[in-house]
Amino acid sequence: GESxxxxxxxxxxxxxxxxxxxxxxSNSASDYFIWYKxxxxxxPQFIIDIRSNMDKRQGQRxxxxxxxxxxxLSLQIAATQPGDSAVYFCAENPNSGYSTLTFGKGTMLLVSx
Amino acid sequence: xxxVSQHPSRVICKSGTSVKIECRSLDFQATTMFWYRQxxxxxxxxxxxxxxxxxxxxxxxxxxxxxxxxxxSLTLSTLTVTSAHPEDSxxxxxxxxxxxxxxxxxxxxxxxxxxx
Numbered sequence: 001g002e003s004x005x006x007x008x009x010x011x012x013x014x015x016x017x018x019x020x021x022x023x024x025x026s027n028s029a030s031d032y033f034i035w036y037k038x039x040x041x042x043x044p045q046f047i048i049d050i051r052s053n054m055d056k057r058q059g060q061r062x063x064x065x066x067x068x069x070x071x072x073l074s075l076q077i078a079a080t081q082p083g084d085s086a087v088y089f090c091a092e093n094p095n096s097g098y099s100t101l102t103f104g105k106g107t108m109l110l111v112s113x
Numbered sequence: 114x115x116x117v118s119q120h121p122s123r124v125i126c127k128s129g130t131s132v133k134i135e136c137r138s139l140d141f142q143a144t145t146m147f148w149y150r151q152x153x154x155x156x157x158x159x160x161x162x163x164x165x166x167x168x169x170x171x172x173x174x175x176x177x178x179x180x181x182x183x184x185x186s187l188t189l190s191t192l193t194v195t196s197a198h199p200e201d202s203x204x205x206x207x208x209x210x211x212x213x214x215x216x217x218x219x220x221x222x223x224x225x226x227x228x229x
Contacts, residue, residue, distance in 0.1 A: 043220035
């Protein structure tokens with residue numbers, strides 16, 4: 001289930017389940033979005049990105065969906081594995097062609113064997 | 114893929130001392146580098162943007178005299194936390210941009226600063 005911690009929402013799933021992590025972004029002018037995975041004590045790791053002219057993009061075991069109408073982004077992870085346990089952040093680029101990113105609050109994904 | 118090296122990974126210092134953190138792009142020239150700060154269970158907050166050969170641009174609320182940024186070459190940016198205090202204890206992360214576009218943004222492994 002999903003619960004809200006002191007600062008970080010947590011999603012707990014069983015190994016093999018599909019996980020869906022959601023993100024609401026703030027700037028309707030943002031045209032580029034990225035999902036990052038951050039393990040404890042490490043820097044963010046790129047997972048997948050999507051441009052605003054698309055509403056879906058698939059990678060290996062991951063799919064990003066973009067709904068610009070409601071400014072919502074989601075990350076779907078298929079067949080979740082214990083190694084997927086981490087904090088996941090969405091990031092938006094409000095300035096096309098420049099690298100300044102605004103990060104969302106993050107969701108902690110906990111995968112039980 | 115491109116690699117950004119950040120050093121040290123962990124540092125403990127006494128209150129009042131200064132700490133320097135290095136961020137290096139190992140296989141590309143980083144025209145732009147970014148410094149973030151992250152508190153436990155919180156998101157990354159952009160502190161400043163540095164461009165090679167020019168002054169850094171600081172985000173609102175970030176003290177430029179306290180967090181000195183130097184981007185003297187296309188492969189190295191440094192963040193110096195001057196006169197550190199316990200409230201400066203945090204996880205600091207750099208990222209480097211190749212060609213100045215988000216698709217080419219790579220993150221360092223972070224530096225955990227603990228000020229006693």
